[in-house]
Amino acid sequence: MEVLYFLIALLVLAIMIFVHELGHYTAGRLLGFRILDFSLGFGPALFQFKKKGINYALRAIPLGGACRFYGEDDDPKELPGGEDAIPFNSQKPWKRLIVVFAGPFMNFVLAYVLAVVMLVCFGDQKIVTYDNGDYGVVINGFAEESRAQDCGMELYDVIVSVDGHDVSDVPHTFDEKTEIISKAIDDASADGVSITVLREGELKELFVSNIYNEAKQKNVLGITMGLRQVDAPVGFFEAFGQAGEFLVYIVKATFEALINGIRNGFNQGDVTGIVGTVAITMSMASRGFRYILLVMIIVSMSLGIMNLLPLLPLDGGHLLFDFIELIFRKPVPRKIQNALSVIGFGLLIALMIYATIGDIRGLIDGVFNF
Numbered sequence: 474m475e476v477l478y479f480l481i482a483l484l485v486l487a488i489m490i491f492v493h494e495l496g497h498y499t500a501g502r503l504l505g506f507r508i509l510d511f512s513l514g515f516g517p518a519l520f521q522f523k524k525k526g527i528n529y530a531l532r533a534i535p536l537g538g539a540c541r542f543y544g545e546d547d548d549p550k551e552l553p554g555g556e557d558a559i560p561f562n563s564q565k566p567w568k569r570l571i572v573v574f575a576g577p578f579m580n581f582v583l584a585y586v587l588a589v590v591m592l593v594c595f596g597d598q599k600i601v602t603y604d605n606g607d608y609g610v611v612i613n614g615f616a617e618e619s620r621a622q623d624c625g626m627e628l629y630d631v632i633v634s635v636d637g638h639d640v641s642d643v644p645h646t647f648d649e650k651t652e653i654i655s656k657a658i659d660d661a662s663a664d665g666v667s668i669t670v671l672r673e674g675e676l677k678e679l680f681v682s683n684i685y686n687e688a689k690q691k692n693v694l695g696i697t698m699g700l701r702q703v704d705a706p707v708g709f710f711e712a713f714g715q716a717g718e719f720l721v722y723i724v725k726a727t728f729e730a731l732i733n734g735i736r737n738g739f740n741q742g743d744v745t746g747i748v749g750t751v752a753i754t755m756s757m758a759s760r761g762f763r764y765i766l767l768v769m770i771i772v773s774m775s776l777g778i779m780n781l782l783p784l785l786p787l788d789g790g791h792l793l794f795d796f797i798e799l800i801f802r803k804p805v806p807r808k809i810q811n812a813l814s815v816i817g818f819g820l821l822i823a824l825m826i827y828a829t830i831g832d833i834r835g836l837i838d839g840v841f842n843f
Contacts, residue, residue: 496579619695
């Protein structure tokens, strides 16, 4: 099965990259740009053909892709057959902006579509809460010979109050709520304790008797408490709004993690490269199709966001210089752009090495096992 999950992980990455490059390709074709090459992967070509002057290729290593336009370099070569075309760098800046932005944009579109599909097919996973929105304390396990289970308590009951101590309507964290419950049990009479639980939308009054444990010299119910996620059905039209909210959450979480990492340093697993992404995707694939969709959404959003960083040779760097040219009606000198591209490329290589080393350590330490 590991081989299957590995192939699924590679397929997920290949789809993300293909959609990204397809965005550049489609925008370029619509705006009349001359495209020389459209390929998925890098390295030697496994399969390729040429149509209308464009070379299409599927290459051996499915971890990259390219949509190469005529005139992206400083000295565009003459096209075969005397074909006339405007070099990429001589196109109007607003056209280049659209073509460059189309790649990340398509990643966002794909993430949105997948989020809608996930919500419609599987619903929204929500943590059980009380009426005021606070996390609900749920019974998620019983010990052997549990007095609570013997007296009618069931798995996934939500504890509302213990001997009159209401935990559903107090401004406390989840840990503080469990401490209140534990203290109420400790302070209860050895004869028993009254507990109100919420079960399938109805309040149940239970009395757990004979709770004093001689061996432990204290009251014991024999339960474990925790949080529980449930699937809340989402309607088709409702999913469109919730999908947008979910993507906004991913964007905010991504930038918060970046800012926090810059301020306080990155922990192991905070920055992942190709190795870590494949490992996470394999782990999620083992849990079912819902989690494959989830990781595809996150990877697609991450690819779009990272490509918009204002750093050459990323799309964001090209967008920055195209904006400058659009505003000042004069391009940034090519020598400056080339120098910044070399610096940016070096920084990206360093980041990839750093991320890969962290990924390998994470694999050894089991960071990516969920």
